[in-house]
Amino acid sequence: MLPSIRRRIFVRGIVQGVGFRPYVYTLAVSSRVAGFVRNEPGGVRIEVEGRKEDVERFTARLPAELPPLAALDGMEVSEVEPCGDHAFTIVASAPAADRTTAIPADTAVCEACRREMNDPADRRHRYPFINCTDCGPRFTLILDLPYDRPATTMRDFPLCPACAAEYADPTTRRFHAEPIACPVCGPRLAFHPSGDPAATVFKEDALAAARQALAAGRVVAVKGVGGFHLACDALDPEAVALLRRRKGRGDKPFAVMMRDLETVRAYARLSQEEERLLTGRERPIVLLRHREGAGEQLAAAVAPGQASIGVLLPYAPLHDLLLGETPLVMTSGNRSDEPIARENGEALERLSGLADAFLLHDRGIHAVCDDSVARVALGRELPLRRSRGWAPYPVPLPFETPPLLAVGGEIKAVFAAATGTQAFLSQHIGDLGNLETLTAFERAVEHLLRLLRIEPLAVACDLHPDYQSARWARAWAKERGLPVVAVQHHHAHIAAVLAENGAAGTGPVLGVAFDGTGYGTDGTIWGGEILLVEEGSFQRIGRLTAVPLPGGDAGVRRPARMALAHLRAAGLPWDTDLPPVAATREADLRVLAIQLEKGIAAPLTTSCGRLFDAVAALIGLRPEVTYEGQAAMELEALAEETSEEPYRFDLREETELVLDPAPVFRSLVADLRAGVRKGRMAARFHDGLAAVVVEACQRLSAAHGSRTVALSGGVFQNVRFLTVLVEGLTAAGFEVLTHRRVPPNDGGLALGQVAVARWPGREGW
Numbered sequence: 001m002l003p004s005i006r007r008r009i010f011v012r013g014i015v016q017g018v019g020f021r022p023y024v025y026t027l028a029v030s031s032r033v034a035g036f037v038r039n040e041p042g043g044v045r046i047e048v049e050g051r052k053e054d055v056e057r058f059t060a061r062l063p064a065e066l067p068p069l070a071a072l073d074g075m076e077v078s079e080v081e082p083c084g085d086h087a088f089t090i091v092a093s094a095p096a097a098d099r100t101t102a103i104p105a106d107t108a109v110c111e112a113c114r115r116e117m118n119d120p121a122d123r124r125h126r127y128p129f130i131n132c133t134d135c136g137p138r139f140t141l142i143l144d145l146p147y148d149r150p151a152t153t154m155r156d157f158p159l160c161p162a163c164a165a166e167y168a169d170p171t172t173r174r175f176h177a178e179p180i181a182c183p184v185c186g187p188r189l190a191f192h193p194s195g196d197p198a199a200t201v202f203k204e205d206a207l208a209a210a211r212q213a214l215a216a217g218r219v220v221a222v223k224g225v226g227g228f229h230l231a232c233d234a235l236d237p238e239a240v241a242l243l244r245r246r247k248g249r250g251d252k253p254f255a256v257m258m259r260d261l262e263t264v265r266a267y268a269r270l271s272q273e274e275e276r277l278l279t280g281r282e283r284p285i286v287l288l289r290h291r292e293g294a295g296e297q298l299a300a301a302v303a304p305g306q307a308s309i310g311v312l313l314p315y316a317p318l319h320d321l322l323l324g325e326t327p328l329v330m331t332s333g334n335r336s337d338e339p340i341a342r343e344n345g346e347a348l349e350r351l352s353g354l355a356d357a358f359l360l361h362d363r364g365i366h367a368v369c370d371d372s373v374a375r376v377a378l379g380r381e382l383p384l385r386r387s388r389g390w391a392p393y394p395v396p397l398p399f400e401t402p403p404l405l406a407v408g409g410e411i412k413a414v415f416a417a418a419t420g421t422q423a424f425l426s427q428h429i430g431d432l433g434n435l436e437t438l439t440a441f442e443r444a445v446e447h448l449l450r451l452l453r454i455e456p457l458a459v460a461c462d463l464h465p466d467y468q469s470a471r472w473a474r475a476w477a478k479e480r481g482l483p484v485v486a487v488q489h490h491h492a493h494i495a496a497v498l499a500e501n502g503a504a505g506t507g508p509v510l511g512v513a514f515d516g517t518g519y520g521t522d523g524t525i526w527g528g529e530i531l532l533v534e535e536g537s538f539q540r541i542g543r544l545t546a547v548p549l550p551g552g553d554a555g556v557r558r559p560a561r562m563a564l565a566h567l568r569a570a571g572l573p574w575d576t577d578l579p580p581v582a583a584t585r586e587a588d589l590r591v592l593a594i595q596l597e598k599g600i601a602a603p604l605t606t607s608c609g610r611l612f613d614a615v616a617a618l619i620g621l622r623p624e625v626t627y628e629g630q631a632a633m634e635l636e637a638l639a640e641e642t643s644e645e646p647y648r649f650d651l652r653e654e655t656e657l658v659l660d661p662a663p664v665f666r667s668l669v670a671d672l673r674a675g676v677r678k679g680r681m682a683a684r685f686h687d688g689l690a691a692v693v694v695e696a697c698q699r700l701s702a703a704h705g706s707r708t709v710a711l712s713g714g715v716f717q718n719v720r721f722l723t724v725l726v727e728g729l730t731a732a733g734f735e736v737l738t739h740r741r742v743p744p745n746d747g748g749l750a751l752g753q754v755a756v757a758r759w760p761g762r763e764g765w
């Protein structure tokens with residue numbers, strides 16, 4: 001007999017809760033090696049023993065044939081003394097003290113499960129909760145780690161003998177698959193007409209009743225993976241209008257679920273990258289350009305004024321069973337500004353005025369997780385909301401950090417728990433404007449910190465004194481005696497894009513931070529900034545002209561007023577032929593004139609988002625909006641592909657280099673009077689802004705020596721602007737860094753706060 005060798009292997013990455021141990025077991029048996037595999041804090045330990053060539057083959061195949069959801073960050077291999085093992089076993093998990101193993105994210109139903117669900121001979125035929133090691137809910141049902149069934153909301157469903165046999169059989173796809181279930185032992189569906197609990201029906205009857213209600217134009221609350229959706233027939237304009245009214249949502253777009261790619265193609269134009277994003281296991285809502293005809297009609301109802309519609313494919317098996325040929329609106333189950341509903345009782349209570357009926361089930365949701373949203377920009381994915389499917393996977397950091405909590409911003413709240421070289425980003429929590437959302441935020445923070453066993457040594461927050469997140473951070477830190485690091489909003493944006501590109505600490509970088517609003521170090525409202533960012537510090541070296549924002553934050557809803565402020569700043573008269581003047585009552589114009597002149601209730605802002613609003617209002621798009629960014633999004637939708645003649649901005653040296661749009665407004669007024677197409681004016685504006693940013697970066701680069709430009713802030717959700725700016729900067733010889741892992745909007749702030757706060761030299765540490 002040939003002498004044996006033994007190897008000890010330790011792997012890190014996404015290796016728990018993704019079928020990794022069964023994979024190792026099967027690989028070991030087929031490679032004819034003995035030993036064991038065990039989940040440990042921080043990863044998985046494997047020891048294999050056998051003939052040298054078998055052990056070597058096992059070691060080579062291990063990283064090469066991973067199960068679909070697993071990903072390796074690192075693999076350490078060492079030779080140890082053989083101990084005479086003759087079999088391979090899965091050893092019970094070691095008790096965990098310090099765990100920063102990635103928590104698996106929720107994953108769309110896999111093709112194998114979908115086939116079984118559609119197979120009349122399968123025992124899970126038409127079972128809405130089918131799943132396996134390769135797919136299904138994870139993060140949303142995990143109560144604690146290590147990830148085992150008793151530590152999930154599936155602990156309420158003891159396995160039947162058939163499921164137990166699959167769970168114990170290493171040759172099946174359900175070996176150690178924690179959330180598995182079947183019609184005999186698992187959760188079941190219930191359909192509950194609003195206000196009539198006695199009429200509740202179950203299982204197939206529930207599904208049929210839900211489909212019927214949707215076909216009849218009703219709004220149905222559907223319990224899914226990470227919370228509730230409100231669903232209605234997307235092709236029924238009355239149903240969509242009813243839902244819009246009940247939700248108090250204004251014109252904000254609704255996402256639409258379609259049953260397959262073929263259906264999507266009937267309504268939208270799809271690139272290869274968009275197709276990949278739509279069908280990926282994260283299944284985000286993807287913003288797609290709608291197609292002429294059917295696509296236009298659908299868009300008019302679900303996304304008025306937009307060039308794109310948000311589309312997603314079914315990700316829970318329940319969705320497959322629910323969807324027919326007709327696309328369904330699937331919007332988060334909440335009133336505007338409230339968190340998404342989680343439990344059945346809570347949903348019945350909070351959604352009773354919104355939904356006509358409820359499609360419920362009894363699988364518990366522990367962590368609420370909204371759908372993710374993404375679009376394709378520069379040929380790759382650009383996340384706009386990083387939530388279900390991605391959360392809480394860590395973003396690898398290009399530096400080491402002590403344990404930190406970063407609470408993010410105020411709207412689109414996402415927090416980060418970071419330690420070592422990883423920042424675990426939470427799901428999307430929403431806007432922290434009310435107590436319910438703040439409570440949901442607090443619950444999510446404590447859950448994630450506990451799961452990861454991270455005990456922060458400091459808390460990072462925004463510099464804004466009135467952000468709920470910052471107040472919460474200060475109170476939370478005080479209770480624990482921890483230092484608070486307040487990070488300027490736009491500094492955090494740029495630090496985020498640097499961190500995710502692995503570019504932190506590589507010398508000074510020009511950061512272009514364009515967004516709606518953020519609190520500046522001088523107490524004014526920033527939002528059109530060029531910063532010189534180096535490690536934990538920054539210097540403001542460029543900005544847009546500061547103009548008064550009439551009515552402060554309330555002014556955000558009235559782009560016409562922003563247009564009037566810009567006209568006044570450019571020295572242009574308020575002639576009555578101009579749309580924003582025509583849209584404002586004379587008495588209001590008089591008050592506004594005094595307000596602007598004396599600076600009463602009109603704080604100065606350099607906001608780039610408000611500049612987009614002003615231009616949109618000036619060319620007559622809309623004097624008022626129902627959600628922030630609406631006018632700017634419509635301006636992007638309208639812009640023709642090329643302009644050839646970009647509008648000219650002035651560029652002048654003050655304390656900072658100032659990008660002044662006054663000449664742009666003069667040209668706009670002239671174009672308006674000459675009857676130039678709105679789409680052309682929109683294009684000339686987009687291209688003009690890009691051109692002046694390139695010119696500003698060239699001047700600033702000459703003065704400060706950096707050849708790298710980082711782009712962040714909500715304005716960079718605008719793909720038309722992003723694309724032309726990146727082209728311009730690249731042509732000018734700059735290295736350009738943009739987002740691809742976290743959103744450019746405030747959903748990415750927490751990552752940037754981690755990057756800034758981890759500098760131990762900073763104040764407060």
Ligand SMILES: [Zn+2]
Binds near residue numbers: 109113114131134136
């Ligand atoms: Zn599956």
Ligand SMILES: [Zn+2]
Binds near residue numbers: 161182
């Ligand atoms: Zn079962």
